[in-house]
Amino acid sequence: MAKKGLLIDIEYCTGCFTCTVACKQENGYPEGVFGIKVTEHVYPGRKDRVQVDFVPFPTTMCNLCAERIAKGEDTVPACVRHCQARCMEYGTMEELVEKAKTMKRPMICFPV
Ligand code: SF4
Ligand code: SF4
Secondary structure (H helix, E strand, O other), X not given: OOOEEEEEEOOOOOOOOHHHHHHHHHHXXXXXXXXXXXXXXXXEOOOOOEEEEEXXXXXXXXXXXXXXXXXXXXXXXXXXXXXXXXXXEEEEHHHHHHHHOOOOOEEEEOOO
8 A cells, every 4th residue: 555644735834733732632642742743933024024934744653643544533634634724635645746736835744
């Protein structure tokens, strides 16, 4: 079976942390353990404004919700299902590369 991964369009990530919460709930990770983290990057923007980017990245604890998918509880991982901005996708490398072509700032992740 083709290896699957995550695709995130960071252009639309709002930094809501719903993916982080959904992941913890799905996997039952204890305090301090995360399957996906969201980092905040602040830098000078146009005129007197600052630009804030939120970049979610899966950690080594990400198992791509293997149990959830294998049991047929859902067709996508918890983070993808609950992403508030609908900026996350799940699929094979081929599928994600195609979808990434339509995104502004795509980031493809294949957790180990
Ligand atoms: S795919 Fe599953 S384990 Fe990986 S970050 Fe998303 S919710 Fe967590
Ligand atoms: S749930 Fe979606 S919008 Fe919210 S922080 Fe995660 S990737 Fe960004």
